[in-house]
Amino acid sequence: MWLDEDKPILKRDLVLNQPLVNASGILGFVPNLRAQPAISRLGAFITNPISRRPRQPAANRAYLPFPGRFLFHTGHPNPGITRAIARFGRRWAGAPLPVIVHLLAESPGTLTEMIHKLEGLENILAVELGLPPTCDPDMLSAVMAAGAGELPLIPCLSPEQVPTLLDTLNDLQPIALHLVEPRGALPGPGGEIITGRLYGPAIFPVMLAAAQVLINAGLRVIANGGVYDPWQVDALMKVGVTAVGLGSVLWQVDPTAIFPDLQP
């Protein structure tokens, strides 16, 4: 196969010792093995989303259960990249598993600055990029270019973004991409419509189908999937995902009862 002169040659690979990771937003900013011992059996720890500046909880934050499980809207509260590094950098370095820092890619310019701050920290395996729902191919290209540096980039996209961004992802060939929960909307307690991400078993068929599309296109995929059962992990692995992201199942009292592989 001839090398494409237009594509950069990246001497990197994403190596995970275990095929399970956590979804961003599920286990906080640092791995806390005391609170959730199953973390020690993950292939990598993915932080909560971190923005350039501190963010407060959304005024209309909500946890809205529905028969498929729940919609979740928080506003991604976080201390901002500078304070996050000051607060968590040493614990990332000392973590017993590699850390993937999830950054909210608000604009290409601010992303460059955020990634520079992360370079040089120990035990950071990669940077995940949370893309806004309105992200188009131009923005994706700009964000990936702005983030290019020492750390591998893993763009996150939800199934509804696949048709719009697939061609661009094929051109960019990121080290991996992370397929994350779809967005949805439900009436809140006062009847107002609240948008957020959907978690729970109901999303699994959508996630499996989207993962298959991406893998058939030749991309490396980490896939969340509303996974609550080992057969769902098997199904995702069978279509060829690199790793499966566990979401709210990690909030179960004893997730090792469902996934014995997570037994520390």
Place this chain on the structure above:
Amino acid sequence: MTSLKATIIEIFQLGSEIAGVLDLPVKYWPLTGQYLPCQRVDGGSDGQPTHLFRVVGDLDVLNLAPIPEDWSPGDRLVCTPPQGHGFALPRSAQRVGLIPFKVSPARLLSLAGTALSQRAAVSLFYEAAPPVDWLERVSSQVEILPLASLQENPDWLDYLAVDLEQSAIPEFMDRINTRDLHCGGQVLVRTDMPCRGLGDCGVCAVHTRRGWRYACADGPVFPMEEVFHVAG
């Protein structure tokens, strides 16, 4: 964190909610206001953990609620040790007020037993007269008073415990000026805590004098002065 196993010994109706008795060892009993994330063993299809709170009952029995409708006596549960901060009734408190504001009095009444055991006078301030089935569960030593009477004698209480939904905080502050009461106290803020402190997800965030605090880890019981009369 160690997970614990327990069995539901008994289930009973407590006002509008279902309560149950668990055979958990005493050292793992939650304080009033702390919560116990629980799931049925092999209950993977149950969804997210249910957070059980201590409710009214004899001091030597662990009564918890809300028990989901499809749980039965004999069900085995897996749970974590008690989470969050509960009420800390000062040993010196001699005149204790309880305000279940637009919620069941079940949780606060579990504090009444502790207060009575230290010979405190206990007053339950209630919006309307409690239902008759409730009166059977309230010790005759607990005085039941209308909420409106609270500010008639603002210097009387030396400790106040409040239980309310987070969304009811503004209305409570409109009705009761806790600054006029000249007493310390704590407030149990009811809100969804789906990540139970694991995720720093922020959905249970409560605006306090010291900024945003998370009910799952910093609460759900907060000092009264931290939560009420916070601008914004």
